[in-house]
Each structure stands twice: as structure tokens, then as C-alpha cells.
Amino acid sequence: MPEEAAGGILRIDLTALASNWRSLRDRAGGAETAAVVKANAYGTGIEEAVPALAAAGCRTFFVAHPGEALRARNAAPRTTVYVLNGLLPGSAGFYAAHDVRPVLGSWPEIEEWAAFCRSQGRRLEAAIHVDTGMNRLGLTVGEGLALAARPELKDFTPALLMSHFVGAEERDNPLNARQIETFAAVRNALPGIPASLANSSGIFLPQKPHFDLVRPGYALYGGNPTPGAENPMRAVVGLEGRIVQLRWVETGDTVGYNGRWIAGERRRIATVSVGYADGYPRSASAPGRSGEALATGMALVGGHPCPFAGTVSMDLLAVDVTGAPEGALARGEPVTLIGGPLTVDEVGRRAGTIGYEILTGLGDRYRRVYTGSAR
Known part of the structure; x- marks a missing residue:
């Protein structure tokens, strides 16, 4: 579609995207900095955003669905890709065939993944999600603390232990300290497994809960991870x-x-x-x-x-x-x-919603114009 025939033109600055990733990496205090590229890389396009982030140095990506994992895997073949929404029944073969990793958040998922690995004679990698307050996905804290004694851990490789903040964008929310403390306890019960808690806003918390890996999403694409303060990210x-x-x-x-x-x-x-x-x-x-x-x-x-x-x-x-x-x-x-x-935050505010919804709702009828690179 030539620009002169397009009713709407979406301009995406890949240089700003890569710059935002580097800025978050520098703030993460030595923790590996991954990138969340679900929802078509927050509306910017997986096929364009993932190579730009990989060229900037990103080696780990998170998506929500297996279909997104395939796209991310094809866009950056020599990286690690995790699927956040868990392991659906009967889908283990897909993950193994395409070298992507499920995030396991329940006993049935862990048991199915372990059984599949036994059947293949391979200890395949997966992440383990422990719920520390969201009450959405993940093992309970008690289940996480008891996990070390479970025989299933001998059948696969737990490559990452993770949880998710409830309200990290609210700097003074008491839930932040409670979740950090709870997650640290689970981590101590499972020594040797890399740990990840911080999302975009979590990277900016004063407690610096960076652990071994941080998982920014919204901030990569120009959203403000510190509402109420000046946005430290570049517009994308x-x-x-x-x-x-x-x-x-x-x-x-x-x-x-x-x-x-x-x-x-x-x-x-x-x-x-x-x-x-x-x-x-x-x-x-x-x-x-x-x-x-x-x-x-x-x-x-x-x-x-x-x-x-x-x-x-x-x-x-x-x-x-x-x-x-x-x-x-x-x-x-x-x-x-x-x-x-x-900004995406201001547009969201004016529409009575949030910038996340504005970004992820960007449709496919726009003429997309990509500028810049990972440099």
C-alpha cells in the first residue's frame, strides 16, 4: 500500500525500540534483560521488532501464545522463547518440535511436561511460574516451596523461576515489598534456578528486584513505566x-x-x-x-x-x-x-483506558512504515 493511498499511517522507530531495550538493560544491574513481544510486539510487529531487539543484544523473548512463539522463533532463530500462557493439554510435542519453552503454572502442566520428557528421553527446558499475589496463573506459594521435593523436577530442566508483580507501576504499593519477599523465599527453596520477577515498572522499583532476568514489555515500546513521573523511555x-x-x-x-x-x-x-x-x-x-x-x-x-x-x-x-x-x-x-x-499514555487516558490497550489494538489496515535499526 503506497502512503498516498493509505487512510492511516503507523510509523515505528526501531532505533528508539533498541535504545529503550539498552536503557532498561543498563538499569537492570547486571541481570539479563529479556523482551516481552506478545500481542504482535505490542502492535509494532513481531517480524520487525524481534530482529531489531536481537540485534541490540536481546537473547530471550516472551510471548503469550504458541503461534506468537513460532513467529518469534522464525524472526530470531538463535534465541530463547518462552510462552507465558502455559501448557495446553496435548501441546508438549509442539514446544519440543519448535524449540520453544512453556511456562508451567500448575501441577497438571508440570506432570504433563515431565511425562512428555520421559517419553522422549530428554530433559527439555521450561519455566516455572509461582503466583505471589496476582491470582491469575501460577503455582501457589506453598506448592512452589514444596517443589524441590517433587520427582518431576528430575525429568525436565527448570530453566527459569518466575512470578509477576500486581502493581509495580505504583511505587509505594505495599504489595510490591510483600511479593519481593515471598518470591525470594521460593527462590531460596529452589537454589540454582535463575529467577525473574521484574516487569517494566518493576525494573524501576527502589528495591531493585532484578534477580537474574528482567522482562520489560510496555516500556520497550515507549510506554511510561513510572506513571506520575517523567517518562524515561523514547517514543516508538x-x-x-x-x-x-x-x-x-x-x-x-x-x-x-x-x-x-x-x-x-x-x-x-x-x-x-x-x-x-x-x-x-x-x-x-x-x-x-x-x-x-x-x-x-x-x-x-x-x-x-x-x-x-x-x-x-x-x-x-x-x-x-x-x-x-x-x-x-x-x-x-x-x-x-x-x-x-x-503519547500512548495520554491517548489511553483520553479514551478512558490505558496505553497498553492503545498499542496492542493497533490494526493491520494501517500502512506501516519502519524507520531506524538496532544501532
Whole structure:
């Protein structure tokens, strides 16, 4: 798709991605720095992001599903790939065939993996997940403490012991200290197994719970791992929509489905070729009257902040561009939907969600333009 024919253009800076990984590596205090590349590398593209991270020095990747593991394995053949969502019944052969590692989080998973390894006569690698507070996946703490006595550990190689923070982005959350202490106790009960607890925000905690390996995800892609403080990461993603039509609406006219936005005076509206089918959230819609201070969707048009007008629809959204520079207002001109002050965190806030959802929802209809490299 040539850029001139694309309704939306997604720009991904691979140099910034690699720089973010190096910055997190330098902060991790000697722990290995992995990369979480699930959800299509947070919307940036596994096939492009993984080689850039590998070229920067990353040697371990985490995904959520086996299909993502195949893509990561093909993109960086000489690296380690873990599948976070566990071992589904009957899937052990897949992992062995493609040299990827399951993250085992229950006794049935451990027993099935151990039985498969016995049947193959090989001690294959896997990670073990112990739940220290999320109550989502993982062995209980008691099960983790008792794991050393289990005979199944003789049948496979536990290559990593891991858990996951509940609220590391909240620096003073008392759960952080409790989880660090609990995880350290489980680690002490299983000596010799490399340990991993810290996600993006965990890397920045004052306790420095880096252990042997850290697993950043969101921060790699420009999200702020330290909410409330200045973002230490470089922006990776930029999104532009294209103006497909301009019109004036008169006082009292409505814009969009169900007439939820009303012009309080004569206003100029730009219709932009991006909608919720492209992953831009409908929750960024702007009901009300023009001129009201609404914390909803916003675009930059010629560098000028312009609020959305009405409901984000499947393929289109409307922007009130009355105050934008005239030179930026023409059919085909770009409007910035992510970029500059409209960071992924700010876009998420304005849509009543989080930057994670903005990134991972980036659709496949955009023209993707990759710039930079791992250098």
C-alpha cells in the first residue's frame, strides 16, 4: 500500500525500540534483560521488532501464545522463547518440535511436561511460574516451596523461576515489598534456578528486584513505566490519519451517529480515515457541545490540538479543526493521532483506558512504515 493511498499511517522507530531495550538493560544491574513481544510486539510487529531487539543484544523473548512463539522463533532463530500462557493439554510435542519453552503454572502442566520428557528421553527446558499475589496463573506459594521435593523436577530442566508483580507501576504499593519477599523465599527453596520477577515498572522499583532476568514489555515500546513521573523511555510509535473530507457545520448541527455532538456555533469538521476497526478506541468519542472542555479524543492538526467531534465510528472519526492552521487543512493532509504530546499514555487516558490497550489494538489496515535499526 503506497502512503498516498493509505487512510492511516503507523510509523515505528526501531532505533528508539533498541535504545529503550539498552536503557532498561543498563538499569537492570547486571541481570539479563529479556523482551516481552506478545500481542504482535505490542502492535509494532513481531517480524520487525524481534530482529531489531536481537540485534541490540536481546537473547530471550516472551510471548503469550504458541503461534506468537513460532513467529518469534522464525524472526530470531538463535534465541530463547518462552510462552507465558502455559501448557495446553496435548501441546508438549509442539514446544519440543519448535524449540520453544512453556511456562508451567500448575501441577497438571508440570506432570504433563515431565511425562512428555520421559517419553522422549530428554530433559527439555521450561519455566516455572509461582503466583505471589496476582491470582491469575501460577503455582501457589506453598506448592512452589514444596517443589524441590517433587520427582518431576528430575525429568525436565527448570530453566527459569518466575512470578509477576500486581502493581509495580505504583511505587509505594505495599504489595510490591510483600511479593519481593515471598518470591525470594521460593527462590531460596529452589537454589540454582535463575529467577525473574521484574516487569517494566518493576525494573524501576527502589528495591531493585532484578534477580537474574528482567522482562520489560510496555516500556520497550515507549510506554511510561513510572506513571506520575517523567517518562524515561523514547517514543516508538506514531500514528497519522488522513483527512478525507472537510465541511462547515452550522450552529445546532450534529456530527456523527446518534447526534451526540452539537455545534454550539459554526465549526469546521475534518473527517479522518481511521476508526475503531483500525484499533482506535470508540471510547475516545466526544459527546456534548463544541467548546466544552472534554477529556476525550484529540488530534494534532498542523501542530494545533483539535478535539474530536462526535462518535468514533468503524472506519472514520471527526475532528473539530476550526482553530487549526489553514495550510494543514486539505484533503489528504495528515493529522496526528499518536505523537508528540499525544503519547500512548495520554491517548489511553483520553479514551478512558490505558496505553497498553492503545498499542496492542493497533490494526493491520494501517500502512506501516519502519524507520531506524538496532544501532
